[in-house]
Amino acid sequence: MGDSQDVTFAGAGVTLAGELSVPDADTPVPGVVMVGGSGPSDRHNGGHFPAIRAHLVDAGIAVLSYDKRGVGGSSGDWRDSTLDDLAADAAEALDFLRGRTGVRAEVTGLFGHSEGGGVVLRATTLRDDVPWVVTNGTPGMVYAAQDRYAVATWLRGDGMDDDGVAASLAAYDRVVEAGRRDADLAEATRRFEAAPIPPGFVEFWSDVDDREWRFIKRKLDHDPIPDALRLRCPQLVIFGGADQLVPAAESVELFTAAATHPDRDRRATLTVEVFPGANHRVLVDGVLAPGYLDALTRWITAHTNA
Structure with missing residues (x-):
């Protein structure tokens, strides 16, 4: 168990509100910023994030998630934003989390669900210090x-x-x-x-x-693959095998092709996890797919202990 608190911090020209959860620990811990999907997504991503957050915190990982612009306690309006605006917000969230006492800044990374995966890919390519990135149900083709x-x-x-x-x-x-x-x-x-x-x-x-x-x-025509090609850190790609919103098989092929491109940085390894029978949120019968939480936590832990 850990401590959770409401927080506010400066985004890119807006004020963002969110929830920070930090494990009970005697030593500094790694962290992750979780970015929600399309539309008016809040810090809980419509109920999707709490179970993931709780598991990560129990595993010794600090978690920050936040309300998108114009949602909940955040100012601005997501409808007036560009993908670069949203990526800049994610980067500000990353810096805020890294600046908290007890968080190991150098191994704190990004997690994005669906559209949020495109956001964190863009945020990762705009700077040199993101150690790892997770995309969850993120399409590999234009929207x-x-x-x-x-x-x-x-x-x-x-x-x-x-x-x-x-x-x-x-x-x-x-x-x-x-x-x-x-x-x-x-x-x-x-x-x-x-x-x-x-x-x-x-x-x-x-x-x-x-x-x-x-x-x-x-x-409309935002393509995540050019950002994937510019990655300089490990990437975990997660899909539900029965995703009805994103063509998972085609997306896996596209992310894999990016990972094998001769111009891809050698640090930008790719791990793919597909959970058969799971939907866009990697749920099976309303709960996270068996093995999902363990696979996510194991991968993040492996890339924060190096």
Whole structure:
């Protein structure tokens, strides 16, 4: 068990609020900053982080997680940010954690879930002192392609027939094309509605406002692989084998190709863990997949004891 407290610290032009959990220990401990996924993710990443945090703290690792801009106690608005803004926030969180008494700064690294994995990859490439990075359910392709996969699996899982899925994906593709031309929300909406849309797909677009549309446009073609190629530290890639939001097999291939690229730094080793039957949050029947917590903790511990 350890001590947990609410904290605030300076992000990149914003004030970030989060939770810091530190193990009971007589000597300094390693640490990890946990960065949540897409949308308005808070310090608990919608209930995903607490069990992971508790296990890491019990294993002697300090954990800092925080509310994304404009969420919970953090100022600003994530919809007004770029990926570089979010990466700068993660870097500030890393410096804050490293500056705490009892934390071994030199072996404190980054963990990102889903979109947060792209954030921590970018944060890692912007500096030379990140000792290791973990990406959890993070796509290896551009977000437009990942979201298209998620849309297709969602609709098929909801029972939509092949014709309906094809019509929905055509509407999705029209929106992406409009975003790539920097179209405004009104034009994107016209493109979305340019052909009949199956009723089950209407909700995909119904809640998007102008600020979120601008954020979506900035994110559409972000590719995490160039950042993976620039890594100078070990990387752990984790996927649920039954992830319906991210094509896990293709993403593993892309991260592996980056790791074997002749330009990849020799320090940037790659470890891949895939948990069969687990979903995007690496859950099976509502709980973390068997072996997940032990595998994560073992890998982090191995890279903090060196």
